Amino acid sequence: MDTPEYPAIDREALTRRLRTHGVTPTSQRLDIARELFEKPAHFSAEDVYERVNGVEAAVSKATIYNTLGLFVAKGLLRQVFVEPGKVIYDTNLDDHDHFYDEDSGTLIDIGSVGIAAAALPPLPSGTALDRVDVIVRIRRSQP
Amino acid sequence: MDTPEYPAIDREALTRRLRTHGVTPTSQRLDIARELFEKPAHFSAEDVYERVNGVEAAVSKATIYNTLGLFVAKGLLRQVFVEPGKVIYDTNLDDHDHFYDEDSGTLIDIGSVGIAAAALPPLPSGTALDRVDVIVRIRRSQP
DNA sequence: TATAGACTTAGAATAATTCTAGGTCTAACC
DNA sequence: GGTTAGACCTAGAATTATTCTAAGTCTATA
Ligand SMILES: [Mn+2]
Ligand SMILES: [Mn+2]
Ligand SMILES: [Zn+2]
Ligand SMILES: [Zn+2]
Numbered sequence: 001m002d003t004p005e006y007p008a009i010d011r012e013a014l015t016r017r018l019r020t021h022g023v024t025p026t027s028q029r030l031d032i033a034r035e036l037f038e039k040p041a042h043f044s045a046e047d048v049y050e051r052v053n054g055v056e057a058a059v060s061k062a063t064i065y066n067t068l069g070l071f072v073a074k075g076l077l078r079q080v081f082v083e084p085g086k087v088i089y090d091t092n093l094d095d096h097d098h099f100y101d102e103d104s105g106t107l108i109d110i111g112s113v114g115i116a117a118a119a120l121p122p123l124p125s126g127t128a129l130d131r132v133d134v135i136v137r138i139r140r141s142q143p
Numbered sequence: 144m145d146t147p148e149y150p151a152i153d154r155e156a157l158t159r160r161l162r163t164h165g166v167t168p169t170s171q172r173l174d175i176a177r178e179l180f181e182k183p184a185h186f187s188a189e190d191v192y193e194r195v196n197g198v199e200a201a202v203s204k205a206t207i208y209n210t211l212g213l214f215v216a217k218g219l220l221r222q223v224f225v226e227p228g229k230v231i232y233d234t235n236l237d238d239h240d241h242f243y244d245e246d247s248g249t250l251i252d253i254g255s256v257g258i259a260a261a262a263l264p265p266l267p268s269g270t271a272l273d274r275v276d277v278i279v280r281i282r283r284s285q286p
Numbered sequence: 287t288a289t290a291g292a293c294t295t296a297g298a299a300t301a302a303t304t305c306t307a308g309g310t311c312t313a314a315c316c
Numbered sequence: 317g318g319t320t321a322g323a324c325c326t327a328g329a330a331t332t333a334t335t336c337t338a339a340g341t342c343t344a345t346a
Contacts, residue, residue: 026311026324045302060326065303084230085302085333099266102273110264120279121253123242128284130245134277136263141271169293169342188333203295208334228302228333 010034021074028059032067036077040092042107048089082107082135097134110136153177164217171202175210179220183235185250191232225250225278240277253279 014033018025025033035051036043043051049064068089071077080088082100088107099108113134123129157176161168168176178194179186186194192207211232214220223231225243235252242251256277266272 024312024323028325062304062327063325066325079227081224081227084224085228087227087302101267101270108267113258113262115256115258115277119256123281124244124251126283127244127281130280130282132277132279134258134275136275137273138266138270139273140269167292167343171294205296205335206294209294230333 017076021071021076023070023074023076028063029067029070031059032064033071033076036071036089036091040109042080043089043091044086045089080107080133080135097136099136099138101138103140160219164214164219166213166217166219171206172210172213174202175207176214176219179214179232179234183252185223186232186234187229188232223250223276223278240279242279242281244281246283 011030011034014030014037015025017037018029018033023029031052032048035048045061045064045068048068049059049061052059052064068077072079072089075093076091078090078093080090080098082088082098083105090107092109095112097110097113099110100106101108113136115132115134117129120129154173154177157173157180158168160180161172161176166172174195175191178191188204188207188211191211192202192204195202195207211220215222215232218236219234221233221236223233223241225231225241226248231250233250238255239252240254240256242253243249244251256279258275258277260272263272
């Protein structure tokens with residue numbers, strides 16, 4: 001018998017995870033999901049492209065973007081905007097905020113700073129709260 | 144005598160404002176500042192380009208970007224990141240946060256939600272707090 | 287008035303992302 | 317088992333926002 005590329009249990013768990021969220025598990029989507037969901041982490045689209053396509057490119061950039069967008073739409077992933085022209089995909093779906101190191105570009109999970117809806121001014125009429133993004137920007141301090 | 148393009152007092156006040164912040168007041172910078180600082184507001188670079196260059200283009204796109212960048216560096220302006228690939232320049236320098244209407248793309252000033260430094264986890268060593276950005280994302284609610 | 291350095295500019299270049307249009311795969315049905 | 321509609325994937329072109337380049341212009345100071 002062949003040694004599978006990676007344990008069947010993983011692939012099956014991933015398959016279930018995608019199906020649970022209404023995503024048809026294609027082979028490309030599983031390849032991408034395998035890199036993403038190994039452990040909670042932050043990725044750029046380029047990161048994902050490089051990790052999925054180790055030596056030979058197997059999954060196209062268009063599919064990387066399509067899949068990341070689909071995963072976001074289906075609630076498997078969230079986006080964080082810290083810099084113009086650079087989206088970070090976050091596999092940590094718990095309610096949490098971030099430190100952003102402006103010198104190194106590193107994003108670090110912190111617990112939710114927890115802004116109570118009551119602390120906010122009334123929302124414009126006809127609108128509802130989607131979510132609150134808190135980015136704590138930090139810099140190297142002078143030594 | 145000629146009617147000046149706009150009152151001399153304004154131009155002088157703007158000139159002082161730029162000088163105070165260490166910015167040499169060139170004619171292009173004053174044209175840009177006049178649009179920006181008329182009243183507190185949010186602008187994209189394209190907005191500024193269009194407002195400064197009414198009928199005939201007088202200030203280049205490179206200068207718009209150079210100047211906006213300089214104004215940010217000198218503390219005359221701050222940037223807000225709400226969407227990838229789109230920087231918003233904010234002339235309101237008071238400590239404040241924003242509603243961002245994801246349907247219309249509108250940014251609305253709100254008072255500072257005021258996150259106490261004590262509410263945050265300890266910063267990574269060697270780093271200092273720069274600032275905390277809070278974006279309250281809202282959407283049209285179902286009618 | 288001369289001049290160094292600061293400033294401005296058109297247009298090219300870059301980077302991230304999206305679009306296009308045609309080929310491939312697959313689930314459902316015969 | 318064979319068909320097929322629709323979903324999916326892809327290379328490469330296109331788009332968008334922004335930055336860079338290189339050369340000309342302005343201006344403060346001597
Ligand atoms: Mn979920
Ligand atoms: Mn100021
Ligand atoms: Zn995170
Ligand atoms: Zn504002």
